[in-house]
Every structure is written in C-alpha cells, then in structure tokens.
Amino acid sequence: MEHNHHHTNTEYLLHLADNALVLGHRNSEWCGHGPILEQDIAITNISLDLIGQARNFYQYAAELTGGSCTEDSLAYLRDAGEFRNAVMAELPKGDWAFTTLRQFLSSAFQHLLYTNLAVGQDARLAGIALKSLKEVTYHLRWSSEWVIRLGDGTEESNTRINFALLQLWPYHTEFFTAAAYETGTSNPVSLYGPWLHKVNSVFLEAGLAVPSTVVNRFSGKTGQHTDDLVNLLAEMQVLPRTYPDALW
Amino acid sequence: MDNAEQLFQVRINDEVRIEPKDWMPDAYRKTLVRQISQHAHSEIVGMLPEGAWITRAPSLKRKAILLAKVQDEAGHGLYLYSAAETLGTTRLQMIDDLHSGKAKYSSIFNYPTESWADIGAIGWLVDGAAILNQVMLCRTSYGPYARAMVRICKEESFHQRQGFELLLHLSAGTAEQKSMCQDAINRWWWPSLMMFGPKDSESTNSDQSMKWKIKRKTNDELRQEFVNMCAEQVKVLGMTLPDPDLAWNESAQSYDFGEINWDEFWKVVKGDGPCNKERLETRKQAWEDGEWVREAANAYAGKLASRKDLIPEGPCHPGRISSIQTPVRL
Amino acid sequence: MITIRKYYYGDIPGDSSGEPSAPSGNPLSRNDWPLWEIFIRSKQGLDHKHVGSLHAADAAMAIENARDVYTRRMEGVSIWAVQSVHIVASDPADTQSLYEPATDKIYRHPTFYELPDELGHM
Numbered sequence: 001m002e003h004n005h006h007h008t009n010t011e012y013l014l015h016l017a018d019n020a021l022v023l024g025h026r027n028s029e030w031c032g033h034g035p036i037l038e039q040d041i042a043i044t045n046i047s048l049d050l051i052g053q054a055r056n057f058y059q060y061a062a063e064l065t066g067g068s069c070t071e072d073s074l075a076y077l078r079d080a081g082e083f084r085n086a087v088m089a090e091l092p093k094g095d096w097a098f099t100t101l102r103q104f105l106s107s108a109f110q111h112l113l114y115t116n117l118a119v120g121q122d123a124r125l126a127g128i129a130l131k132s133l134k135e136v137t138y139h140l141r142w143s144s145e146w147v148i149r150l151g152d153g154t155e156e157s158n159t160r161i162n163f164a165l166l167q168l169w170p171y172h173t174e175f176f177t178a179a180a181y182e183t184g185t186s187n188p189v190s191l192y193g194p195w196l197h198k199v200n201s202v203f204l205e206a207g208l209a210v211p212s213t214v215v216n217r218f219s220g221k222t223g224q225h226t227d228d229l230v231n232l233l234a235e236m237q238v239l240p241r242t243y244p245d246a247l248w
Numbered sequence: 249m250d251n252a253e254q255l256f257q258v259r260i261n262d263e264v265r266i267e268p269k270d271w272m273p274d275a276y277r278k279t280l281v282r283q284i285s286q287h288a289h290s291e292i293v294g295m296l297p298e299g300a301w302i303t304r305a306p307s308l309k310r311k312a313i314l315l316a317k318v319q320d321e322a323g324h325g326l327y328l329y330s331a332a333e334t335l336g337t338t339r340l341q342m343i344d345d346l347h348s349g350k351a352k353y354s355s356i357f358n359y360p361t362e363s364w365a366d367i368g369a370i371g372w373l374v375d376g377a378a379i380l381n382q383v384m385l386c387r388t389s390y391g392p393y394a395r396a397m398v399r400i401c402k403e404e405s406f407h408q409r410q411g412f413e414l415l416l417h418l419s420a421g422t423a424e425q426k427s428m429c430q431d432a433i434n435r436w437w438w439p440s441l442m443m444f445g446p447k448d449s450e451s452t453n454s455d456q457s458m459k460w461k462i463k464r465k466t467n468d469e470l471r472q473e474f475v476n477m478c479a480e481q482v483k484v485l486g487m488t489l490p491d492p493d494l495a496w497n498e499s500a501q502s503y504d505f506g507e508i509n510w511d512e513f514w515k516v517v518k519g520d521g522p523c524n525k526e527r528l529e530t531r532k533q534a535w536e537d538g539e540w541v542r543e544a545a546n547a548y549a550g551k552l553a554s555r556k557d558l559i560p561e562g563p564c565h566p567g568r569i570s571s572i573q574t575p576v577r578l
Numbered sequence: 579m580i581t582i583r584k585y586y587y588g589d590i591p592g593d594s595s596g597e598p599s600a601p602s603g604n605p606l607s608r609n610d611w612p613l614w615e616i617f618i619r620s621k622q623g624l625d626h627k628h629v630g631s632l633h634a635a636d637a638a639m640a641i642e643n644a645r646d647v648y649t650r651r652m653e654g655v656s657i658w659a660v661q662s663v664h665i666v667a668s669d670p671a672d673t674q675s676l677y678e679p680a681t682d683k684i685y686r687h688p689t690f691y692e693l694p695d696e697l698g699h700m
Binding site for chain 2: 611613650670
Binding site for chain 1: 292295296299302303304305306307308309310311312315316318319322323325326329364417418421422424425530533534537538539540541542543544545547548551
C-alpha cells in the first residue's frame with residue numbers, strides 16, 4: 001500500500017489493543033447476568049465490538065513485532081506490568097450505572113481518538129480506526145442514553161450513577177496524560193476540551209455535575225496497574241499459561 | 249368434544265397453522281405456554297454453564313465465538329418468550345414462575361462445566377440434541393412458535409458446528425487436550441441422551457401433543473436419530489462414546505445403545521442435580537439486581553412522555569420517521 | 579379435562595406453569611417494559627416485514643434493542659418499531675365475511691381471460 005510507509009510504534013498499538021480488550025472483558029462479565037434480556041444482548045454486542053477492535057490492533061502489533069508473536073501471545077502471555085490500558089478499563093464491572101457510565105466516558109474519548117486516527121498517516125491503523133469508529137459511534141449513543149436514563153430516572157438510579165461518577169472520575173485524567181509513546185498526532189492532550197464538552201452536554205440532560213478532579217495514583221498506560229488487572233489476567237490467561245504447548 | 253374443538257382438530261389435521269387470536273382449546277394453550285416457556289427458560293439458564301468460560305476462553309477468537317454463542321442463547325430465549333406472550337401470558341409471569349420453581353427448564357443445564365472441552369461438548373452434543381428437537385418444532389402447529397423455531401434453527405447450526413470444531417482442535421492437540429476432550433464427551437454423553445426425556449413407553453400422554461401436532465416425533469425416535477448421528481461423528485474426532493453396548497445393528501440399520509440411568513435422570517429433574525440450586529440462584533440474583541435499572545428506565549420513559557414537546561403524538565407514518573435518536577415531533 | 583405430561587421442553591415433570599396470568603390492573607406493574615412489534619427491511623427495495631417482538635422502555639430503546647436483537651447477522655437496513663398495544667387487528671371470527679367474498683371474483687385475475695396464442699405475452 002502506497003501510503004502505508006508510516007508505521008505506528010507497537011507500544012502505542014498495544015495501548016489501543018489493551019484498552020479495548022480489558023474493557024471488552026469487563027463488559028463480557030455481564031453476559032447472562034444483565035438487567036433484562038434485551039440489554040444483556042446489547043452489552044454483549046459492545047463487548048464483541050471491543051474484542052474485535054483489540055484483535056485488529058494486536059494483529060497489527062504482532063506483524064510489526066514479527067517472529068512467533070501473535071494476537072494471542074500478546075493478549076495471553078504478557079503480565080499486568082506489560083499491559084498499557086488506562087486503569088479505568090480494568091476496574092471491576094460494578095453495577096449497571098458503573099458499567100454504562102464507564103462505557104460513556106470511554107466511548108466519548110475513543111470516538112475523538114479514532115476520528116483522529118482514521119485520518120492519520122498510518123494507513124493500516126487508519127483503516128482499523130475507521131471501522132471501529134462506526135462501532136464506537138453506536139456505543140456512545142447507547143451509553144449516553146443510559147447515563148441520561150439513570151441520571152434522570154429514579155432517586156435510586158440517580159444516587160447510584162452519582163456514586164459511580166465519584167468512583168470513576170479520578171481515572172479520566174489518564175486519558176489525557178500523554179505517555180512517551182503517544183507522540184505527534186496521537187498525543188491526546190488536545191482531546192480534553194472536546195471530550196469535556198461532550199461529557200457536559202450529556203450530563204446536563206442527565207442532571208449530573210462533573211466532580212472536582214482528583215488524580216488517581218495509578219498509570220496504566222505506563223504499566224502501573226491495580227490488583228484488579230492482575231486478577232483479571234490471572235483468570236483470562238489461565239489456559240494458555242497452564243498448557244503452554246497447546247493450540248486452541 | 250364440542251364443535252369448536254372438532255373444527256380446531258380439523259384445521260390441525262389440514263396442516264393449517266394456529267395463530268394467536270384463533271380459538272384454541274384451553275389445554276392446547278396451556279400446553280404451549282408450558283412448553284414454550286420451558287424452552288425459553290432452558291435457553292436463559294443454559295447461558296450460565298457456558299458463560300462461565302467466557303472470561304477464560306483460551307484465545308481471542310474462541311472468546312469472541314463463545315460470547316456470540318451465549319448471546320445467541322439470550323436471543324433465542326427472547327424469541328421464545330415473545331412467542332409465549334402471544335398466548336396471553338407475560339414474560340414477567342414466566343420469569344416469576346421460573347424463579348419460584350413453578351416452571352422448569354432442561355435438566356442438562358444443571359451439570360457443571362469443568363473444563364474448556366465442555367464448551368465443545370455442549371455445542372456438539374447438547375446443541376446437537378436440541379437441534380433435532382428444534383427442527384421438528386419448525387413445523388409445530390402454533391404459528392408464532394414455529395416462526396421462532398425457524399429463526400432459532402438458522403442460528404443454532406453455528407452452535408453445533410463451533411462445538412464440534414472446538415473438539416476437533418483438542419482431539420488433534422497435546423495429550424492433555426486429548427484427554428480433556430474424551431473426558432468431556434464421557435461426562436456429557438449420557439445427560440445429552442436424557443435430554444430427549446423418558447422412553448415412549450413411559451411417557452404416557454405425549455400422544456395428545458402429537459395429535460395436536462405440537463410435537464411430530466416421539467422421544468425415542470429423536471433419541472435414536474441422535475445416537476445414529478453421534479456414533480458416526482465421534483469417529484471423525486478419533487474419540488469414543490462411553491457406552492460399551494453401542495453397536496451397529498445391521499438389520500435395524502441403526503445403532504443399539506445401552507440403558508440410560510433413569511435414577512439419575514429423575515434425581516436431576518427433581519432438583520438434586522449438581523448445580524440446580526446455583527443456577528436458579530444466579531438467575532434470581534441477576535433479575536433482582538436489574539430491578540432498579542428496569543424501574544429507572546420506566547421512570548425516565550414516563551418523564552419523556554409527560555414532556556409533550558419531545559415525543560411524537562398520535563399515529564405517525566413511518567415514511568416520515570427520519571431518526572429516533574431522540575424522539576422528536578414529526 | 580385432558581392432562582398432558584411432556585418431557586422435553588414442555589415435558590419436564592413438576593412444572594405447574596402455563597396457567598393464564600392473574601389479571602392485573604396495571605400491565606406495567608413491577609417495572610415490566612412495554613412490548614413492541616419489530617419490522618425490518620432486509621434490504622433496500624423490499625418492504626419492512628414483521629420479525630418478532632421485544633421489550634423496551636421507550637422508543638429510542640426499542641429501535642436499539644431491535645438492532646441488537648434482530649440484526650446481529652446483517653438481517654436488516656431499516657427498522658420500524660411500534661408498541662404492541664397500538665396494533666389493531668382483524669378478528670379471526672370474521673374471516674368468512676372478510677375474505678371469502680373475494681374467492682368468486684375470478685375475473686380479477688389475468689388467467690380468467692382466454693386470448694389467442696398469436697397475441698404472444700400480454
């Protein structure tokens with residue numbers, strides 16, 4: 001491909017992939033346990049989209065790495081310290097308010113990020129971003145509506161989503177703190193303004209207010225994760241780690 | 249039999265499908281509600297044993313496949329609840345009946361999934377057994393049930409194929425994978441045979457269901473088809489079925505097979521299976537945890553409806569609907 | 579009174595469900611969501627066709643649920659949703675008077691007319 005001379009660094013690809021996989025994994029924990037069948041199916045669709053995105057990013061990273069590296073060796077044989085996802089994605093799934101609000105905050109960011117990547121210099125990455133953008137547009141719509149429903153629903157739902165907001169808010173700053181591998185056009189700092197604008201517009205309808213910012217002490221993008229990720233990976237990676245010679 | 253019931257039977261005999269608002273005998277309606285809701289509950293409870301491996305699927309491809317498969321089961325449950333709702337019950341009522349223990353679901357889902365190979369065995373054997381029943385039900389006499397089954401059958405063949413393919417990989421894998429594969433087949437084979445229910449000789453009244461063409465084949469006929477199918481397929485896997493009496497019968501042109509352990513069948517049906525309590529508790533918990541969510545969505549919908557300027561009023565021609573992202577006046 | 583015992587999907591002993599629901603004054607009691615009928619256009623150029631129903635709290639959710647439930651395998655390009663309570667239907671008891679009068683109007687059909695072969699296709 002003529003325009004594909006520019007390759008993104010693999011650590012950045014892993015960051016994108018890990019974000020999608022870990023969030024997809026958390027959402028997949030709802031499968032069979034959703035609040036109603038229709039929404040069980042909905043959250044699983046989002047989970048499938050995210051795992052699909054992760055696979056595309058991993059496959060590209062594996063090709064750039066070469067050797068015996070595959071999407072599965074990247075997903076299943078790295079330790080928590082090697083994962084580059086933002087910490088917000090790895091927090092336990094919580095209740096429906098926590099899950100939908102996290103999806104909203106993440107999708108709002110992903111939407112801006114993928115919009116940029118879709119017109120970036122790396123044609124392969126642009127292709128993945130463009131395809132993913134259609135999915136994220138739907139995730140953003142779906143999660144925005146849930147944030148509004150729960151914020152403007154009952155007293156209980158309002159209390160729950162406010163509680164989720166207090167828990168989640170400290171982790172959003174990490175989205176916009178550039179890691180060493182987020183250089184040039186992939187630097188997320190400039191996305192903060194548009195992101196906050198989107199968040200505020202949905203919060204306005206939901207009757208929610210942005211809390212004062214407290215910075216969390218973790219930095220998932222540079223490998224400093226919570227024990228939640230360690231536990232998540234222990235579960236996710238159990239088979240390939242137990243049977244290293246097996247193909248599935 | 250009164251006149252209406254005779255006319256009803258004539259329509260059944262003439263292969264005329266019965267539709268929701270048609271007159272039907274009370275017993276026909278009750279039988280259908282019971283059968284369709286059991287089927288729906290089986291799909292929903294059936295999500296749990298396989299769902300337990302979603303977070304542990306050994307590759308990203310397998311994870312996506314399993315997630316899509318378990319999601320399909322939610323869809324199948326939904327189609328079936330919808331079909332039952334055309335008979336005058338509600339999904340809420342059916343779910344209440346499940347949670348109170350009044351309604352039952354297929355016993356097969358009261359067995360645990362102990363290894364990854366169980367996911368393959370469920371796809372191949374459990375879904376395989378279900379498909380035989382479901383293909384028959386595509387021609388069932390009640391229209392909405394038949395239509396739901398047609399949709400389900402289209403999706404279900406993916407389930408059986410992915411299960412077999414999963415086992416095929418294990419059977420060609422390491423020694424540990426091979427033994428995992430054989431072990432899963434050993435544990436799921438007999439419960440799968442039990443899925444077809446008691447022998448015809450002991451299934452006293454299913455002839456009424458045959459007469460109404462709700463069912464078109466007997467338990468034993470379907471079970472025999474299943475054994476014949478699996479006895480051949482297992483050879484492709486290079487595995488065996490755990491039945492020393494399994495043998496080709498040349499004169500009958502089908503496989504003979506051993507006696508099912510009916511004590512175990514009745515034990516699991518009556519609630520003493522390995523996971524009966526756990527499965528029902530999990531379903532109840534999910535439903536109770538979702539109560540505030542469903543309530544909030546209703547409350548918000550009520551607020552939307554009261555904000556007259558935001559919602560469409562009266563009947564509107566669909567041609568004029570441009571988007572419903574936020575309901576707008578048309 | 580016919581007693582039916584079935585043993586596979588519907589035939590599981592000990593099941594006492596299947597009785598009609600107790601009449602309830604409020605159909606949406608205990609936070610049940612309303613039922614919607616879903617119509618899907620499978621591709622451009624074809625009519626929307628009824629595919630089934632689902633529950634949703636509001637119109638936007640009905641469309642999204644239909645998307646998630648009924649178009650997972652590329653079954654559609656457009657969705658209509660209508661609350662089931664808004665559907666009006668003909669009564670099966672009227673079948674004879676509504677539809678049978680059409681059966682003897684065979685002159686409405688092109689095959690009623692015998693024309694010479696040399697006319698070709700018309």
